[in-house]
Amino acid sequence: MTDWSRISDRWRPAAAAVALVAVAFVVAGLALAAYGDRLYRAQKTKEIEVQAQIVADSVTAALAFDDQSVAQEYVNALRANPEVEAAGVYDERGALAASYARSRADAPPQTVRLAGPTFQGSHVRVVAPVVQNGARLGAVYLQAATEPTIRRLARYGGAALLALMAALVIAVLAAAQATLRTVNRALRDRAHDLAEANQMLRVQIAERERAEEALRQSQKMEAIGQLTGGVAHDFNNLLMVVSSGLDLMERTTNPERRAMLRDSVRQALDRGASLTRQLLAFSRRSALKPEVVDLKAQIEGTQVLLERSLREDITVEMDLADDLWPVEIDPSQLELSLINIAVNARDAMPSGGLLRVTAENRPGLAEDGPARRLCARHRHGQRRGASTPSCWTGCSSRSSPPRRVGRGTGLGLSQVYGFTPRLGRGRCASAAASARARRSPCTCRARTRTWPPGRRRRRRPTRRAAAAGCAAVEDDESVAMLVGEMLTELGYEPSRAATAEEALRRLEAGGRFDLVFSDMVMPGAMNGIELAREIRRRLPALPVVLTTASARPSAAATAEGLRLVLKPYRIDRLAAELEAARSGRRTAAGGR
Amino acid sequence: MSARRPASSTAPGRVPALVLAALALAGAPAAARANPLETAIKATFLYKFAAFVDWPDRAFPSPNSPVTICVVGKDPLGPTLDRAVNGQRLGARPITVRRVARLDAQSGCQILYAASPKDSADALKAAHGAPILTVTDAMPDGVDSSGGIIQFVVRENHVRFYIDEAQAQGSGLSINAKLLSLAVSVKGRS
Numbered sequence: 104m105t106d107w108s109r110i111s112d113r114w115r116p117a118a119a120a121v122a123l124v125a126v127a128f129v130v131a132g133l134a135l136a137a138y139g140d141r142l143y144r145a146q147k148t149k150e151i152e153v154q155a156q157i158v159a160d161s162v163t164a165a166l167a168f169d170d171q172s173v174a175q176e177y178v179n180a181l182r183a184n185p186e187v188e189a190a191g192v193y194d195e196r197g198a199l200a201a202s203y204a205r206s207r208a209d210a211p212p213q214t215v216r217l218a219g220p221t222f223q224g225s226h227v228r229v230v231a232p233v234v235q236n237g238a239r240l241g242a243v244y245l246q247a248a249t250e251p252t253i254r255r256l257a258r259y260g261g262a263a264l265l266a267l268m269a270a271l272v273i274a275v276l277a278a279a280q281a282t283l284r285t286v287n288r289a290l291r292d293r294a295h296d297l298a299e300a301n302q303m304l305r306v307q308i309a310e311r312e313r314a315e316e317a318l319r320q321s322q323k324m325e326a327i328g329q330l331t332g333g334v335a336h337d338f339n340n341l342l343m344v345v346s347s348g349l350d351l352m353e354r355t356t357n358p359e360r361r362a363m364l365r366d367s368v369r370q371a372l373d374r375g376a377s378l379t380r381q382l383l384a385f386s387r388r389s390a391l392k393p394e395v396v397d398l399k400a401q402i403e404g405t406q407v408l409l410e411r412s413l414r415e416d417i418t419v420e421m422d423l424a425d426d427l428w429p430v431e432i433d434p435s436q437l438e439l440s441l442i443n444i445a446v447n448a449r450d451a452m453p454s455g456g457l458l459r460v461t462a463e464n465r466p467g468l469a470e471d472g473p474a475r476r477l478c479a480r481h482r483h484g485q486r487r488g489a490s491t492p493s494c495w496t497g498c499s500s501r502s503s504p505p506r507r508v509g510r511g512t513g514l515g516l517s518q519v520y521g522f523t524p525r526l527g528r529g530r531c532a533s534a535a536a537s538a539r540a541r542r543s544p545c546t547c548r549a550r551t552r553t554w555p556p557g558r559r560r561r562r563r564p565t566r567r568a569a570a571a572g573c574a575a576v577e578d579d580e581s582v583a584m585l586v587g588e589m590l591t592e593l594g595y596e597p598s599r600a601a602t603a604e605e606a607l608r609r610l611e612a613g614g615r616f617d618l619v620f621s622d623m624v625m626p627g628a629m630n631g632i633e634l635a636r637e638i639r640r641r642l643p644a645l646p647v648v649l650t651t652a653s654a655r656p657s658a659a660a661t662a663e664g665l666r667l668v669l670k671p672y673r674i675d676r677l678a679a680e681l682e683a684a685r686s687g688r689r690t691a692a693g694g695r
Numbered sequence: 696m697s698a699r700r701p702a703s704s705t706a707p708g709r710v711p712a713l714v715l716a717a718l719a720l721a722g723a724p725a726a727a728r729a730n731p732l733e734t735a736i737k738a739t740f741l742y743k744f745a746a747f748v749d750w751p752d753r754a755f756p757s758p759n760s761p762v763t764i765c766v767v768g769k770d771p772l773g774p775t776l777d778r779a780v781n782g783q784r785l786g787a788r789p790i791t792v793r794r795v796a797r798l799d800a801q802s803g804c805q806i807l808y809a810a811s812p813k814d815s816a817d818a819l820k821a822a823h824g825a826p827i828l829t830v831t832d833a834m835p836d837g838v839d840s841s842g843g844i845i846q847f848v849v850r851e852n853h854v855r856f857y858i859d860e861a862q863a864q865g866s867g868l869s870i871n872a873k874l875l876s877l878a879v880s881v882k883g884r885s
Binding site: 161163164165167168169170173235236237238240 | 736739740743745746747749783784785786787871873874876877
């Protein structure tokens with residue numbers, strides 16, 4: 104106990120001081136007692152002397168004229184004072200004239216001589232002269248009892264004891280104070296240590312967080328690495344379809360066959376586009392295109408797709424309420440999510456089972472209104488007749504069931520993970536990693552909406568009656584060529600510029616331009632947005648339509664109220680946007 | 696103030712020296728039948744009275760002049776008085792005794808004692824109004840208003856005295872209350 108030794112070290116001077124104070128108290132008490140004793144004796148002596156003097160003054164006449172009876176009366180009057188033990192009146196020759204004694208032992212002497220007061224034990228004796236008008240007539244002797252010394256000492260002892268106790272109290276208080284100070288110091292030290300430890304812990308936590316972030320990044324990189332293989336495989340298949348489709352189209356003139364081939368090529372391209380969307384969604388750089396959808400119809404539409412992506416030993420069950428509220432959601436992302444969840448569910452059920460997709464209205468869930476709940480469940484087939492459905496969640500990549508390397512791209516759950524938190528208030532209710540997560544449903548809440556007035560219908564792109572001048576800004580040669588073809592097809596007269604600066608020069612040079620269609624990410628000093636700003640400044644009447652494939656520039660464009668077409672787009676979409684831009688209307692997308 | 700506390704009416708038997716066996720005949724003149732013990736007591740009393748009386752300043756020629764006891768006429772005390780007074784002092788004043796045939800202005804007495812009635816009558820007349828403590832023996836039949844300021848009397852075999860305080864006041868004397876308290880009786884002041 105170093106603390107205690109420290110305390111006792113600190114205590115040593117304090118203890119010495121306390122002992123000194125105690126000794127001082129005792130000495131002072133003794134001195135006081137001695138002084139008090141002296142004072143008492145002096146006072147007692149004075150008292151008896153005064154009494155003797157009073158008697159002496161009273162008995163003058165009686166003594167002078169030998170009236171012994173009167174003298175005796177005076178002496179007897181002293182009986183009233185219990186302290187007086189003996190008294191005697193002596194005439195001028197020193198002979199006893201009258202006397203009084205409380206006991207035989209206290210009898211006054213037969214003769215007396217004038218002398219000062221004397222103490223003998225607890226008795227005091229005084230002799231007072233009897234004088235009248237300067238004539239000495241005799242003497243008075245008095246013997247009185249004083250308080251016994253032992254009793255006086257006992258009284259002083261009591262006082263000394265009190266003083267000692269006072270000293271003790273002071274000592275105890277001082278000790279308490281010293282201890283308190285020591286403990287306070289120890290507490291302060293401990294608090295300081297604690298603060299330091301806390302600081303160290305914070306540093307460690309920050310380091311750990313950095314390490315975890317790095318780990319996540321590396322995991323992501325690893326996932327991307329794994330993805331690349333799968334994506335390349337998918338893309339190769341798509342390219343195969345496109346390539347073979349085009350080859351076959353060149354060799355046949357049968358319009359039915361050509362239409363079939365064209366459809367298959369178109370399908371492959373759509374899949375490719377959806378794949379890139381998936382990739383972008385994974386990297387979180389895709390702009391969502393939410394619209395108000397009927398969940399029941401949307402989910403039922405995916406059933407065939409689901410069944411195709413699952414095995415025969417897995418049954419798909421749809422449990423969809425009829426009165427589902429309309430929700431605002433990106434339909435393709437929703438489909439992808441469902442497919443990804445299903446694929447993961449398939450991997451989690453190697454021996455087959457049941458996959459149930461549920462959608463229901465849950466008014467209580469939403470914080471700001473009714474919410475929808477989607478649920479995908481699967482039941483393990485290993486336990487035949489198992490009545491308890493076990494749920495698996497695909498909401499978080501962490502809670503995904505263990506996958507074997509080489510099975511699919513691994514993109515699925517990442518897509519779900521990226522998609523659900525982006526639905527505004529959408530969120531996965533089930534918590535992350537735990538064994539129980541496999542039994543809990545994936546609950547995703549979506550913002551509910553009312554149907555917009557009149558659904559938008561797709562219009563067939565119509566060729567414009569009169570050709571309009573159009574400046575197309577695109578750095579990629581092949582893309583530029585195809586975009587030019589599409590613009591020509593739509594009745595525009597495209598004029599291509601490779602950079603923003605070149606486009607500005609063309610516009611400055613004059614010529615009839617009805618609108619500018621520009622890519623957003625381009626080489627050179629200006630990007631698409633800056634070009635649009637410049638055009639708006641110089642030629643406010645000239646409409647500008649931008650296009651991009653990435654999410655961040657698109658968000659910037661919509662923030663500035665610029666019209667935007669997301670890549671990849673189809674010709675009818677492009678036709679609608681350009682027409683809207685020329686007519687000055689704003690589409691829902693553009694307005695957002 | 697006429698009725699003073701009477702002096703001890705009962706003597707507790709501690710005064711054998713004062714037993715006056717010779718005083719068998721109360722009616723006989725005190726001076727004629729005085730025995731030595733009575734004489735000695737009277738002599739002692741005479742000078743002791745001085746301690747209980749205050750004289751006016753005019754009674755003494757100087758602060759240190761003695762207190763003079765004058766015995767007028769017949770002297771029954773004789774050398775007893777001289778022995779008793781010898782060496783006694785009243786503060787700074789010595790006490791002396793003078794014997795005179797008759798009192799006059801040159802006598803310089805502060806205390807006068809006249810034993811015989813004849814002498815006392817003259818002396819008292821002479822001392823009237825003067826600051827002199829006059830002491831006489833009382834008549835056998837009682838206190839005589841024509842006696843001195845203090846009159847000796849023998850009661851129950853003790854020498855006692857009367858005090859005429861009125862006469863003392865007339866003479867400019869002041870008598871201590873302690874002395875008054877020992878008197879057999881006091882004639883109070885007017």
